[in-house]
Amino acid sequence: MHDNLIFSGIPENPSLDDPEALLKDFMISKLKLPPGTIDSITFHHVHRLGGPKSKKPRPIIAKLEHYKHKDLIKSKARELKGSNFGINDQFPKEINDRQKILYPIMKQHRQNNKRAYMTVDKLYVDGQLYWNLFTTPWLF
Numbered sequence: 001m002h003d004n005l006i007f008s009g010i011p012e013n014p015s016l017d018d019p020e021a022l023l024k025d026f027m028i029s030k031l032k033l034p035p036g037t038i039d040s041i042t043f044h045h046v047h048r049l050g051g052p053k054s055k056k057p058r059p060i061i062a063k064l065e066h067y068k069h070k071d072l073i074k075s076k077a078r079e080l081k082g083s084n085f086g087i088n089d090q091f092p093k094e095i096n097d098r099q100k101i102l103y104p105i106m107k108q109h110r111q112n113n114k115r116a117y118m119t120v121d122k123l124y125v126d127g128q129l130y131w132n133l134f135t136t137p138w139l140f
Contacts, residue, residue, distance in 0.1 A: 019047055
């Protein structure tokens, strides 16, 4: 999972059943990466999650061959601000569950004009680690 990225919001195209081609097109059009750079990015495996059940597009999981390519793609993610697209690291279920607990707390602190951010499964508010015996028992 270390080299995996999850791309969300990329529409499904029934006529083009190649998630890798969709992903490369997305990186050129939305992330504004030059085609020459895209040609150098190599993947171990690219696929959609789950089966086609809902009207929402399924996320695409991409395992990149080189970590530096992952960093390059993540550095361009700011181009997606304000859009319906997203790029995230893939974490184990345990970490995702912790993030789901911390996200509403982070949002509340931001509404109170405090600087709050998460790194993996830890929340920092105004530069200090947020900890609470009931909401963050994994820190104790």
